[in-house]
Amino acid sequence: MVYCGPLSKACLPCRRRKLRCDLRTDACTQCTRAQLTCSGYRDTTALRFRHETNAVQQRVTARKSTTTIPRSPPLSIYCQARDIFYHNYVFGPSKPFEFLLSVYSQTSKDVHLSRSVDAVALAYLNAQRPSGSAELEARRSYVSALQYTSRALQEPHLAKQDSTILAILLLDLYEKITTRAPAFHGAWATHLDGALALVKLRGDEQFIEPSIRGMLIRLSTNVLISCVTSRRPVLDDLVSLRHTIAAHSLTPPDPKWRESDLVIEFAKLRHNIDTRVLADENEVTFALIELDSKFLELSRQVPPTWQYVTIQVATKSIHHYESHHHIHPAEHVCQMWNTFRATRILLNELVRSRCMDRQGRVNAGSGFQGIHERATRAIKQMATDICASLPQYIHGPSTFDLTGSPSASSDLGSGTFPAGRPDPRYHLPCYRLIYPLFVAAQSSVVPPSLSKWVVDQLRFMADYHAIKNAMTVANLLESGQRTDVGKVYAMLGSYAFVC
Structure with a gap:
């Protein structure tokens, strides 16, 4: 309630005409002279306080509409x-x-x-x-x-x-x-x-x-x-x-655990070769071949939940090395397969080196030609399989559906770079591809077209995903400089990101 001060008892016509009202009982003189109907006189005691609730509410609402509500303080x-x-x-x-x-x-x-x-x-x-x-x-x-x-x-x-x-x-x-x-x-x-x-x-x-x-x-x-x-x-x-x-x-152990057991065997065998504990060249060669056969056997025993699907495409995108790609049920499945492929590449490179003489020619000894050819085919196959794992993840995990069709928001079929930036959550799935791609491209066995394709994909990662290390590895591959894969793995901080 609002106090309004002293009020006039005059009738309404007098108040409007701003005339002095004599407040006569039946009708005031001013209204009688002007032949107007006198409205009567106000009870000023009842009007001295005015109800302002609605007006106040209207004014507050108007202020709220123009006032910026402060945001919550940012997280530390x-x-x-x-x-x-x-x-x-x-x-x-x-x-x-x-x-x-x-x-x-x-x-x-x-x-x-x-x-x-x-x-x-x-x-x-x-x-x-x-x-x-x-x-x-x-x-x-x-x-x-x-x-x-x-x-x-x-x-x-x-x-x-x-x-x-x-x-x-x-x-x-x-x-x-x-x-x-x-x-x-x-x-x-x-x-x-x-x-x-x-x-x-x-x-x-x-x-x-x-x-x-x-x-x-x-x-x-x-x-x-x-x-x-x-x-x-x-x-x-x-x-x-x-x-x-x-x-x-x-x-029972999953395929990733069983794969780690074979990686331990590979590490032990390679250390024995490096330290000359295993010095006989024939023994070394056949030990490497035997271990590679264990990797192949493991790949045949992988359960359906750890398998990938190969999708053929009518038109290659800029992210297809060949006219197909792989769809994995989960990212950790892709990681397991790419570890398998990268290890087999390194393993078969050791096999090939045992088949070569100092002049870089295949040894004339019995069986070396066939061993050398099988190792070469294995490296090429593993390298192309690594490349086939890229299209599913280059833009994010949902680039393709399980039929192999590009998602509605994908530009993979257009051959052009998409606009904007990807969701930050897709950064890591893409980052995890850098090391296996490097292992594939650094091999002297793979054709130059594959190495160039990998460099292009790494440059795309650097541009689209803003991954600086992708550009570093691309430049390293393009220079032709031979670099130990362990040093690249360490540079990438790989097992911090490949979990």
Whole structure:
């Protein structure tokens, strides 16, 4: 209610005509003289206060329509980092760090673990969305995590805890995300080996809990990749750990696990060749051929859920090397097959080298010509199969449906680059193709047309997906410079992204 001050008792005609009203009982003199109907006189006590609720509401509504509602404050860089890290590593399709949920919580009192989570999450955020602040905070968290983890390793009761092994795994992941040079011989190779020793001290009880088994599988994978890439011997503790994990598993090993067993055999055989433990050339050749036959046998035993479909196309797009491509039921299936193909390429290159003399000609000895030809065919087939895995993922996982038809938003059939930028979630599936493409294109066996096609695809990745390392590898291939595949793998931080 609003107070309106003193009011006139005059009749309405007098108020309108602004005349003095004499307030006579029947009708005022002014109305009688003008022959007007006098309206009577107001009760000013009732009108002294006026109801203004509706008017006030109207004014407030008008103000709201022109007032900008403040937005919620932006998430901190730590929250952003953890969100994107958890999305890809904990909840994503391959879930390589799914066990993180059961081992770590936001309220964890293990400072070395929480700082390690911050360090790797910030580093991963910076890898996806380069930011000076994310990079700086990642380094700070990493230094702090190193200090706290070193202290934990010096205390027997902390050293054996799940949190300490997980912190080592996370810091190893940080190294692979941020380091663009081989780091497999340095401190973190030692740290991973030390984590293996800690696991050994913990006994068999640790294998009962499924989430802890997941963490130990991750550790075994990281150590295996470190050994293979650095060409150092596969540790006996690693082989023992994998046997124990398999013994406690409730399900039969999947093709990826069985493939890792063969990769261990490859690493051991190659190390024995490098160190001349296996020196007889005939023995080396037939050992390599026998191992390659095991890879072939594994490929025939892959269950339907791990198989891909080959789709023939009437018109090749710019992303088709040949007139077909593969459709995989999931990205981790594609990764398994490309690891299989890349390893077979490296294996058969060793076979071919054993069939050549110092002048680069095939040895005249019995059977070498046929062995050399089979190895050459295998390399070419694996290389073209790697190329066939690219169209499904070059624009994102939904580029093609299972019939092989391009999606409605795809430009793959047009031979032109699509407009705009892809969804950031599609960055990693594309990134994971770089290493197998490099292995395929670097071989001296494949035709120049394949190497050129791979360079074009890498340049497309650099342009469309903004992947700088794709351009680096493209330039490396185009230069013709022979580069050890392990160094390229390390430069890409590959097992940080190929999980």
